[in-house]
Amino acid sequence: MDKFIRLTATACPLDVANLNTDQLLPARFLKVPRSAGLATALLHDLRFDADGRERPDFPLNRPHWRDAKIVVGARNFGCGSSREAAVYALCDYGIRCVIAPSFGDIFAGNAVQNGLLTALVSDDEAATLIGLLGEKPHPPLIVDLEQQTIQCGDQSFHFAIDPVRRTRLLNGWDNIALTESCLDKIAAFKMADRARRPWATPAEPE
């Protein structure tokens, strides 16, 4: 997993509350294997019309925002379905960071597994950032995970993130190696638990 330390990039506003994972990745693309890439599928039905033509007004289709690596969203970004492919689609498009006032819990968990930063700001700060991104010339954002700051022109914002997720992103760690260092403890727990909760093991169906 790539480390995330500091990123200077174009940021695209997506001012849509409850932008759920069905929007981020419509269900019909769930069959697509990870290796095939999901960049085109990202926000497909909002980016493209029924004939597959780009909707020119959609922010990510605007020339100054299409190479965005950062998205600034509204409340409850990534709510809904647990599909991790919604995160794959963002990553495949090139997005490394989503800034929003709240995230779906499962989405935020999936994001860190793929090196995608979910940066929490207040409703007002998100609205301010979205306003600034609309000004010309469109300013890039500087997202600094060590400092937990977002710089936009001469304005600076603090963002929140779970400290465990921050550490994982800064180091590019995944969990499996850590868990493998706990295998003895897992085995001991399992043995004690079988005695403590014998009913937790499925009975043999008759």
Added chain:
Amino acid sequence: MSEPLTLFDKLWAAHEIVRRDDGEALLWVDRHYVHEGSFNAFSQLKARGARVAEPGLTFGVADHYVPTRGSRRVIDNPEIARMVRTLEENTAAHGITLFGLADPRQGIVHVVGPEQGLTLPGLLIVCGDSHTSTHGALGAYAFGIGASEVAHVLMTHTLWQRKPKRMRITVNGRLAPGIAAKDIVLAIIAGIGADGATGHAIEFAGTTIRALSMEGRLTLCNMSIEAGARSGMVAPDETTFEYVKDRPYSPKGTAFERAVEAWSALATDDGAKFDREVEVNAADITPIVTWGTSPQDALPIDASVPDPAHEPDAARAKYLHEALDYMGLTPGTKLTTIAVDRIFIGSCTNARIEDLRAAAAVLAGRVSKVPGLVSPGSSAVKRQAEEEGLDRIFRDAGLEWGESGCSMCVGINGDLVAPGERCASTTNRNFRGRQGPGARTHLMSPAMVAAAAVTGRLTDVRPLLSGRKT
């Protein structure tokens, strides 16, 4: 005296293997359910050359992609056939029991788990599906996970988690006739918002919840995720134990009696602290339907859709405008004048036997004005409904009696609502495009969907129940 604990505190503590200084804990998983969509996780496993750690605690169910209309012997669409086949191959390769397409136990994973006695009180249950919260109805800690977490559970049967905050939603009082668990949960979501419980584990409590059947509790916990909570739960009681007893995989004889003893301790202690408390009066709940594109866009059936012109908050007005535009609704329209094009009764939310009975009670002797599909929650529910003659009621009403699967709730098996069509649906998400690109979904209870079928528009079911046994 030890500190009073919540149900959730007890469930969490029983599964904690390691707690790190930074607050994350490694939790033991009791049951892991996989489905066709878990293929990404199996690919991750393969890439690492890893094996499934606990195949005896892992169960596969074919539900997301299986056909639910017509013959299931041959799946015409090769991509969909490949999804079902891949699950068969992955479960076979790792020695995992599969309730596959032809298995009499097949159904929607969140219906099958409780039905087979795999879901029990006190367990920690995960599945790569957000509606895993359903299983909390039995007093389990159950939550949806993403593909990387599925892979982690497959490899280790554990999961790193930070303990969520605790939220109690207490519903007291008697529900009026014609009001179902779906109305309760839609009322809650409308009240607290689609992110109202984000970061929390919900416990549903109060006299109304105690009086709910297991089916009702499953509906309630199922929709916890639509309020933002990854898990919802109800403390186990006699209703739970009666439900669990004599299921194929549940403990038998003295093992069952000892289990009930342990499960009886799974209640929130008096004086236990919650991070947030919400109270709802059951008597205030009326039949509810959604009008917009989030489950929080829910209103009593006698209301009118909102008018953005009357909304002082600009961001909220923009949201209302976009939702109404997608739904093809004029601001201020009375809900009961909105005509529907089709109905769907199905999904992990509302396709259990009690749901089908509630819909059939309205439809008996009546004809649906619109086409519609009834997809039972499991193959076992289907058989039981047929024994009770419910299938005849649906067929006589002009509805299609289908097979079990996720079906038209998410549409990935090909059962879609056409672009622009309006569907009264017992499902869980009215998101844009959820039932198909351009589809317009109104969520409601099974009885309310049946009422919409009878009149061809959104309708208060209560007058239609007059003089009927429900």
